Amino acid sequence: MPVKVFLREDEIPREWYNIAADMPTPLQPPLHPGTQQPVSPEDLAPVFPMNLIEQEMSVERWIKIPDPVLEKLLIWRPTPLYRAVQLEKFLNCPVKIYYKNEGVSPAGSHKPNTAIPQAYYNKIFGVKRIATETGAGQWGSALSFACSQFGLEAKVYMVRVSYEQKPYRRLMMNTWGATCVPSPSTETEAGKKILAMDPNSPGSLGIAISEAVEDAVTSEAHGRPLTRYSLGSVLNHVLLHQTIIGLEAQKQMAMAGDYPDIVIGCAGGGSNFAGISFPFVRDKIAGKQIEIIGVEPTSCPTMTKGPFAYDFGDTVQMTPLLPMHTLGHAFVPAPIHAGGLRYHGMAPLVSQLILDGLVEPRAVHQLETFHAGVTWARTEGFISAPETNHALAAVIQEAKKAKEEGKEKVILVNWSGHGLVDLAAYDAFFQGKLFNYEMPMEEIECSLRALEGFPKPKL
Amino acid sequence: MDDDVDCFDNMEIRCPRLGGPVTFAYCLVEAVSLPCPRAIMCWRHLFDVVSLFHRRLGPEKYRLAFETPPQSRMESILELIERAKGANPKASE
Numbered sequence: 001m002p003v004k005v006f007l008r009e010d011e012i013p014r015e016w017y018n019i020a021a022d023m024p025t026p027l028q029p030p031l032h033p034g035t036q037q038p039v040s041p042e043d044l045a046p047v048f049p050m051n052l053i054e055q056e057m058s059v060e061r062w063i064k065i066p067d068p069v070l071e072k073l074l075i076w077r078p079t080p081l082y083r084a085v086q087l088e089k090f091l092n093c094p095v096k097i098y099y100k101n102e103g104v105s106p107a108g109s110h111k112p113n114t115a116i117p118q119a120y121y122n123k124i125f126g127v128k129r130i131a132t133e134t135g136a137g138q139w140g141s142a143l144s145f146a147c148s149q150f151g152l153e154a155k156v157y158m159v160r161v162s163y164e165q166k167p168y169r170r171l172m173m174n175t176w177g178a179t180c181v182p183s184p185s186t187e188t189e190a191g192k193k194i195l196a197m198d199p200n201s202p203g204s205l206g207i208a209i210s211e212a213v214e215d216a217v218t219s220e221a222h223g224r225p226l227t228r229y230s231l232g233s234v235l236n237h238v239l240l241h242q243t244i245i246g247l248e249a250q251k252q253m254a255m256a257g258d259y260p261d262i263v264i265g266c267a268g269g270g271s272n273f274a275g276i277s278f279p280f281v282r283d284k285i286a287g288k289q290i291e292i293i294g295v296e297p298t299s300c301p302t303m304t305k306g307p308f309a310y311d312f313g314d315t316v317q318m319t320p321l322l323p324m325h326t327l328g329h330a331f332v333p334a335p336i337h338a339g340g341l342r343y344h345g346m347a348p349l350v351s352q353l354i355l356d357g358l359v360e361p362r363a364v365h366q367l368e369t370f371h372a373g374v375t376w377a378r379t380e381g382f383i384s385a386p387e388t389n390h391a392l393a394a395v396i397q398e399a400k401k402a403k404e405e406g407k408e409k410v411i412l413v414n415w416s417g418h419g420l421v422d423l424a425a426y427d428a429f430f431q432g433k434l435f436n437y438e439m440p441m442e443e444i445e446c447s448l449r450a451l452e453g454f455p456k457p458k459l
Numbered sequence: 460m461d462d463d464v465d466c467f468d469n470m471e472i473r474c475p476r477l478g479g480p481v482t483f484a485y486c487l488v489e490a491v492s493l494p495c496p497r498a499i500m501c502w503r504h505l506f507d508v509v510s511l512f513h514r515r516l517g518p519e520k521y522r523l524a525f526e527t528p529p530q531s532r533m534e535s536i537l538e539l540i541e542r543a544k545g546a547n548p549k550a551s552e
Contacts, residue, residue, distance in 0.1 A: 030533040034541055039533065046540050136478030165479050189546035194491065204489045205476055210539055217543035234532040268475065297475040348531060366473055386478065425473060428480060434473055 003085055005252040007078035013247040014065055016240045019278045019349060021061035022285050024356050027236075027348055029057075046217045047229040049125035052118065055237040063240065065117070072116045072149050076105045077244065081252035082415075086379040093399040094408045096258060099415040100249050100276060101382075107172070109385065109417030110272045111142030111232055114241035118230050119146035128225035129153035131215035132232070133183065133208030136162050137169025138385070138417065139232030144178035153225060154178035157185065157211040160203035168421040183208040190214050233269025234347045242275030245414060250279055253412065260290060260412035262398050266390040267294030267361070270347030276414035281358050292359045293398075294350060295390040297366055364393040370429040372396050373419070385417035386425045467511075472501055487515075493524040 020027065029038040041053045048056070055063065065073075084097040102110035122130055130152055134140030140156040147154035156178055163170060163182035173180040183203045184191035190210035194201050201207070212229055219227035231238060246263075253259055263280045265273035273294045284290050353359040373389035375396065376382065384392060395413050402409040419426065428434050468484040476497065483502065489495035494512060502508040513521055530538070 030531055030537075033530070033534050033538050039537065043537060043540070046544070047536060135476060138478065159477060161481060161485060162477055162479050190542075197491075202481075202485055204491070204495075206490060206535075209535065210542070213536060213539040214543040214546055217540055218546055229536075231532070231536075348533075366475075386473070422478070425479070428471075428473070433471060433480075 001083065001085070002256070003083050005081040005083075005256050007248055007251055007255075009074055009078070011251060012070060012074065012078050013244050013251075014070070015062040016065060017243040017247060017279050017282065018058060018061055018063055018236075018240050019243075019274075019281060019353075020059045020236060022282055023349070023352060024285065024358070025352055026059075027352055030348075047213055049122050049127055049228055051121045051125055052237050055121075055240060056235060058236075065244070066120060069117045069120045072120070072146075073113070073244070076112075078248045078252075079104055079245070081249055081256070082380075083256070084380055086381075087376060087395075088399075090375070090379045091396065091399045091403075093403040094406070095399045095402050096408075096410045097395060097399065098249075098253065098256070098258070098260070098410070098412045099380075100245055100252075100412070102245060102272070102275075102414060102416050103382065103385075103388075103418035105142075107138070107142040107145050108420065109138050109142065110242060110245060110275055110414070111139050111417075112145055113244055113275065114232060114238045114271065115139075115142040115146035115230075116149065117241045118238075119143070119150045119152055122228055122230070123150045123152060125228075126226060127152070127228045129155065129219065129227040130230045131155045131157070131212040131219075131227050132230045133157045133159070133205060133212045134162075134169075134180075134232075135159050135205055135208075136422070137166050137173070140178070140180060141169050141172040141176070142232065143230055144173040144176035144180075147178065148176040155212075155215060155227070156180040157183040157191075157208040157215070159183055159205060159208050160201065163203075165424070166421070172421075183211050185211060187211070188214045188218075233271040236347075236349060238271050239274035239278065239347055239349055242271050243278050245272075245275035246277060246279035249276060249412060258410050259288075261409045262291045262293065262411045263413075264293045264295065264391050264394045264398070264411065265414040266387050266416060267296050267346060267350060268387055270294075270350040272387075272414050272416040274347060274350060276412070277359070280412075281353060284358055293362050293394055294354070294359050295362050295364055295394045296346075297364065297369070297390060362394055364390050364397075366434060367429075369393045370426070370434065373426070374429075382415070383419045383423075383426070384415065385419040386422055388414075388416045388419070391416070467502075467506060470505065472505075475501070490524065493520060496525065496529055499525060 032039050032043055044053045080101050082099050082101055084099055088097055105112045130147055132143050134156050137158060140158055144154045156173055158180050160182040170180050184194040184201050184207050186192055188211040194207055216227045216229040263277050265276045267273040277292050280290055281292055354361050369389035372393035373384045376384055376392050391413050395411055398411055470483045471480050474481040486495045486498040499508055516524060
């Protein structure tokens with residue numbers, strides 16, 4: 001039984017898979033907020049090169065990967081498919097667990113899969129410089145690497161609170177030649193406006209995006225080299241580029257003589273989930289029996305303490321007051337029915353697949369994800385990015401479920417990145433800082449003041 | 460009410476959007492003058508954040524923060540393009 005399944009370099013996929021061609025419910029084109037008309041390529045031209053805009057709007061099923069892009073992807077691709085033999089032994093469940101190791105890229109995650117083609121398409125369009133935003137720095141570092149490969153300047157607006165917390169990602173960007181500034185900055189009108197209101201603003205992704213877009217739109221007017229904007233998740237062309245993960249995995253699973261019953265990926269902005277799953281969603285649309293699970297963070301308590309009290313059952317307080325353990329172990333979080341909250345920030349393609357019943361969204365508590373990550377590290381050895389741990393938690397859930405049901409299952413998961421520059425998060429987990437299960441009484445009392453005046457349920 | 464807020468300001472949580480630790484005080488202003496749209500989902504198990512937001516924000520701001528369907532990323536980008544054009548020195552020439 002091989003632990004690793006490799007593809008030869010000449011077996012790397014030559015085309016990306018565009019799921020827009022096969023969507024049971026085609027995506028409606030986004031509307032321009034100003035005109036309320038469907039977005040045109042010209043609307044996007046100030047920030048994206050036209051070749052990427054064409055991909056964004058394309059419904060062609062297969063899109064050729066240009067040779068110069070393949071040449072760069074070959075630096076680390078095809079990535080190995082692993083059999084998680086040690087985890088399987090530890091779990092002792094009737095499952096085979098395969099994982100696609102995307103942590104072998106130079107930036108340590110799946111993000112360069114789209115950073116490389118985006119840098120290439122900008123380059124051949126005549127763009128000299130790319131501006132982007134980054135939160136923790138995973139995307140910023142991937143784009144910095146890609147720009148260095150194609151001789152482009154990279155300017156990264158990094159959310160200030162992360163900039164101060166995460167020096168290593170920033171140093172990676174610098175090492176690849178990028179300029180990384182904390183956002184809000186004094187380099188854009190958007191940043192200056194925020195700083196005028198609050199000189200100590202910690203920033204946010206929204207502010208950083210505003211700065212990066214403004215940087216691109218105003219670059220020529222300010223005498224900067226021709227600049228465009230780049231995004232590392234959510235958009236159709238980003239998800240398209242990531243499908244190389246699942247396309248490779250399909251070939252490797254065939255070489256291993258297996259086909260997955262379950263495909264799992266973490267689903268923040270949707271790009272790594274789309275990467276592993278879209279080629280398998282295509283199979284599902286064609287009739288294959290396969291579960292496809294996108295995992296996102298949630299905040300369900302499992303063992304806190306607190307009194308039984310009346311509270312609203314929904315976020316908008318439209319339901320009658322419901323008696324519940326608002327902090328207690330029996331607390332069951334009411335569904336948040338504002339769908340936008342749950343799927344806020346998720347890729348439209350992924351959201352539509354959920355609505356069409358092709359993808360199952362699953363929320364996993366952060367603490368459970370870190371338990372899974374530690375289990376993984378102590379069996380498979382690799383230390384996962386915290387986001388990747390969401391997918392690993394679902395893998396363990398599914399393995400245990402298979403044991404309970406007495407069914408043999410083949411699970412494929414996208415191991416989307418390593419966590420070697422996120423060890424502070426593990427430290428917080430080990431120190432019990434991530435979630436305070438044993439909340440001090442004064443904090444509980446503080447929270448319960450919000451319920452004062454509500455009727456008390458009869459016990 | 461502000462006493463309520465002070466109790467929680469320094470509590471920390473791992474932000475799923477940023478990928479790092481943030482305080483509740485950060486979540487309160489993540490959208491500049493409004494809380495992060497995810498704040499309820501992230502904090503509701505630790506304290507009654509819904510009631511707190513209702514009282515702190517008032518009905519109009521609460522509606523804007525949590526009951527208004529969020530823009531898609533594409534819509535946000537298009538809006539930012541229009542806004543950035545206003546910041547473009549060439550645009551005013």
